[in-house]
Amino acid sequence: MSLAYGGHLRPLLSICIALLCFLLAGQAYEELSDNTLKSLPRPKDDFDIHTGPLLSPILIPRVSGTPGSAAVLQHFADFFRTSLPSWNIQFQNSTSTTPVSNGKEVPFVNLIASRDPPWAASGDVGRLTLVAHYDSKYSPEGFIGAIDSAAPCAMIMHAMRSIDAALTRKWEAMETEGHADADLEEHKGIQVIFLDGEEAFQAWTDTDSLYGARSLAEHWDSEVNSAMSTYKTPLSSISLFVLLDLLGSKNPSIQSYFSTTHWAYKKLANLEKRLRDLKQFKSSADAPGQPWFLDSSKTEHDITTFLGIQDDHLPFLARGVEILHVIDAHPAKGFPEVWHNHNGVPDDGEHLDIATVEDWSTLVTAFAAEWMELEGFMPLSGDGPTKNDEAQKPEKRNANHLNKKTEL
Template structure:
């Protein structure tokens, strides 16, 4: 990704004015928020202990340049996670090749992994997807670059989110199927996760030397017509129109980083996410809520210290009435989708982490408390979006049904 720059006014003019979903958006109860587990060792960075076999993060802390064995290892890790732990998810690869300024005429392979959890009663093209996105490739230079914040940690966060919410989705889909529900736009909600390849430039960021995977996928989906539904009303014309919200995670995992609200048309979604974070902090469920708590692998100070060091919030624009960053967008994997009218919530810090595009962007420089907390916040947001309170059973209050003298 590139540092902040002004998005073209022509792009802004073409964006439709989206409104929040008209379906019910039920906040998670306090008990549900308390039940969101900590990822714990799932985000271990160790590669020499038994936790490597279960860590979602450690296998990604390697160079993952497209066209190299590291890329193939990352692909195998992502694919095997779903096939082993989440067999109900549908997995597909969207493949492409391209030349790059660094490789001349040699075609480099790019592969996007698409993981989908559809309601079982829907047919192709009938599900609206909350779509969570991160890129899994790393830069060619400097040689050996890992990219822990960029974007191994975001990928691990999305894997953890899928694992936690899957059991609730399964229960909700089973109950709805038993009741004969579904078949309406508001009810046909699913979760889609995109692990995108080729985000990084091989030499220098340009329109053609960057976003290889996202450009290919967005273009293919824009040209792929969905089957016409048998119902009288028209649903989604192509896979792009099935995306209810495109949530892109990037550069997450540094202590103290702040993510502003970039898009006026999705500020309402930003506020919903920030509200989840705020409630988790109020309940003291986030490790970073305490200024003295940190399980970072590094104790080095942060050069880009936040304006208010006493405020641990990741999302500072909770109480803003509109996006604070306004037109100061950042070039990233959302651009090929937003150019085609897809609603986007961009979760990327501003300023970028101190380790951005340096050899220090490795596991040792991640703040693991921050990574774990982002995972909990994302689980809460997804739970509310998919209305998982429908299948949540509130625990009985202590002493309920008993009498005392």
């Protein structure tokens, strides 16, 4: 990764469509109640570095094309098939030579898991897209890559499991109440992409990096949906591409890089503040710490947009996809000290700050639940209903929520 990127201008029509979608999303974006935030499912032992069912299987060397990579990919597939059986799983395959493969083709496999409203055709669904890469560095030998990016993968898995039942309840309620076809804004789904081949095998270049991302972006840009679809290609159906990387070290520093998605960055920052104020962050239980989102008080006109970090979002950004890059990179200190084992500190499970990892999983859950408008459908704790919950039974609260939503 380095501190410069380039992109291409998208066609004017695509810009207009994207701006319209984001304006509609902003108008319909309903905040989660305090009680819902306090009731978000917690990871329990998911992130135990030795036995945690989500994280520990990823904490192995997993260079693209090796048995470790295949084992982690199988872990992801098993998770969705057993824990989230309503999700659709796809694999996108490609091959490429690398500077160390002696002319041999190395396989790269991306996993895509998605869930859409049951009544909606695939080409009519805009999807919140949560992304992390799962490969680890070729060198040094035995590199684990806990923040880079085993922990982000596990965070996403936890978040998707946490909102899955609420998605079912919401969509069942919509069909029962007859609202399924009332608003195109409700034709929105969610998808996860675990990308292969982010890391350079020798030195970061345009061709020795982002192997899986480059292949998938090109493939989705050329794959055309049916003629009457709302979205022409799978690429254009990405409502927001949220890339998580280098997360799991204590006191992260997250900057905002793109003016067109700064509003979403601020939504994420606001959720962090609310969770912290509600004392839901383990990492700030003993010491308050600093807010993670450094640019939360800035407007989209104030952020620095001419510099960025080379990462898996680049092939998608070049094709006009809206990006929210959530990466720990302090403007003065740079990446976490464990990055690529620099400074002699290994990027392994022992050097994760597990409290911070758990807090990230809670924050990602909250962001996804809020984006998918799951207030009133997420399970609540036994703390008693808040004013926002109206002390109603779940089925009545859900019906009222749907009535309120369709008035927008």
